[in-house]
Amino acid sequence: MLSPYGLDIIESCLTCKMRADQIFCDLPEAALQSFEQIKYATAYPKGAILFVEGQAPRGIFVLCKGRVKLSICSTDGKTLILKIAEAGEVLGLSASVSGKPYELTAETIDPCQVNFVKREDFLRFLKEHADACLRVAEQLSEKYNSACREIRSLGLSHSAAEKLAKLLLEWTTKNGEGAKQEPRIKLALTHEEIAQMIGTSRETVTRLFAEMKKRQIVQAKGSTLVIRNKTALKALATT
Amino acid sequence: MQPSCNHCAFRSDRPFCDMSPEATREFDGIKEQAVLGKNALLFAEGRPSRGVYILCEGRAKLSICSESGNRLMLRVAGPGEVLGLGATLSGESYEVTAELLDTAQVVFVKRKDLLKFLRENPSICMEVVRRLSDDLHGAYERVRSIGLSRARRARVQRVRPMAS
Numbered sequence: 001m002l003s004p005y006g007l008d009i010i011e012s013c014l015t016c017k018m019r020a021d022q023i024f025c026d027l028p029e030a031a032l033q034s035f036e037q038i039k040y041a042t043a044y045p046k047g048a049i050l051f052v053e054g055q056a057p058r059g060i061f062v063l064c065k066g067r068v069k070l071s072i073c074s075t076d077g078k079t080l081i082l083k084i085a086e087a088g089e090v091l092g093l094s095a096s097v098s099g100k101p102y103e104l105t106a107e108t109i110d111p112c113q114v115n116f117v118k119r120e121d122f123l124r125f126l127k128e129h130a131d132a133c134l135r136v137a138e139q140l141s142e143k144y145n146s147a148c149r150e151i152r153s154l155g156l157s158h159s160a161a162e163k164l165a166k167l168l169l170e171w172t173t174k175n176g177e178g179a180k181q182e183p184r185i186k187l188a189l190t191h192e193e194i195a196q197m198i199g200t201s202r203e204t205v206t207r208l209f210a211e212m213k214k215r216q217i218v219q220a221k222g223s224t225l226v227i228r229n230k231t232a233l234k235a236l237a238t239t
Numbered sequence: 240m241q242p243s244c245n246h247c248a249f250r251s252d253r254p255f256c257d258m259s260p261e262a263t264r265e266f267d268g269i270k271e272q273a274v275l276g277k278n279a280l281l282f283a284e285g286r287p288s289r290g291v292y293i294l295c296e297g298r299a300k301l302s303i304c305s306e307s308g309n310r311l312m313l314r315v316a317g318p319g320e321v322l323g324l325g326a327t328l329s330g331e332s333y334e335v336t337a338e339l340l341d342t343a344q345v346v347f348v349k350r351k352d353l354l355k356f357l358r359e360n361p362s363i364c365m366e367v368v369r370r371l372s373d374d375l376h377g378a379y380e381r382v383r384s385i386g387l388s389r390a391r392r393a394r395v396q397r398v399r400p401m402a403s
Binding site for chain 2: 072073074078080082093094095097098100103104126127128129130131133134136137138140141142143144145147148149150151152154155156157199238
């Protein structure tokens with residue numbers, strides 16, 4: 001199907017090719033059939049807001065394609081990005097299960113396909129399908145794990161340099177370049193967004209990158225960052 | 240033979256423990272019960288997850304640690320709580336360290352047994368999902384209080400009241 005954002009909309013989960021790789025989507029046939037009944041396939045442009053923190057939970061959003069920025073906000077307007085969610089993740093899960101307000105704000109950073117499921121339908125679906133329930137538990141566990149990592153990095157790191165170094169190292173392990181002598185990272189975020197990820201200001205991030213370049217720890221090639229001196233970066237991350 | 244959860248007086252007040260008689264019988268079959276002393280380490284952060292611990296009584300301290308050895312207290316868990324749930328279900332290593340604050344009775348359930356038990360008892364699985372959601376809410380609350388307060392001093396002050 002042709003769509004305005006150049007997205008290939010996957011209408012049915014039953015014929016979805018990416019299904020097998022995703023924790024939540026890889027459901028047994030029967031569960032998938034009934035999931036198909038309750039979901040709404042929707043497409044969003046870049047910059048759309050799926051839900052806002054503090055809103056009463058409407059339901060869950062299964063991210064099929066694209067990336068979504070998950071952030072929290074303080075009363076004085078400061079933003080902290082918790083995570084960039086990728087295809088296969090279920091968003092708004094814990095709020096929908098517990099009935100408490102959404103604890104994060106989800107905003108698309110690419111054109112996205114999202115499958116929405118209403119809260120009541122989703123809870124009924126979980127009660128009927130134990131398999132799906134376990135998958136949901138698994139997803140929640142993973143989110144809990146990454147929230148704990150976030151707490152560790154925010155609460156126990158001393159300097160912004162340490163947090164930035166940790167973030168860069170985490171990205172290299174995530175994209176499979178971690179073992180290489182000079183890992184490369186494609187920087188998909190702006191300095192502002194990186195600052196929001198590690199809880200500092202945009203100016204600090206720009207200054208830190210400039211310092212790292214001066215010390216030959218990293219080198220920028222367009223939007224790709226090459227880590228020239230992994231040992232030095234690791235040393236920065238553990239100070 | 241270990242004492243059955245059926246005789247536990249607190250069972251009906253605790254969401255996880257309040258199972259049907261059949262499920263309780265099955266649960267009795269897979270659990271290991273022990274009384275551990277004060278300061279006993281239930282599990283340590285970074286260790287591979289073996290299973291979950293249920294606090295029958297007493298309290299446990301949950302904390303995380305940085306590479307340089309700084310410790311951040313997350314919260315104190317009370318009776319009836321299930322610890323190590325996230326790590327056990329995802330099969331990853333424990334994300335926090337749990338240490339008993341009192342001499343307490345705990346129940347341990349192995350990962351393999353727990354997964355099988357949850358698969359056979361959807362209502363308990365649902366309860367587990369609810370538990371995890373609450374844990375996650377608490378963790379995000381914590382991220383907010385640590386990550387968004389500007390001054391370091393303000394963070395430290397916010398850390399303390401959470402410990403209760």
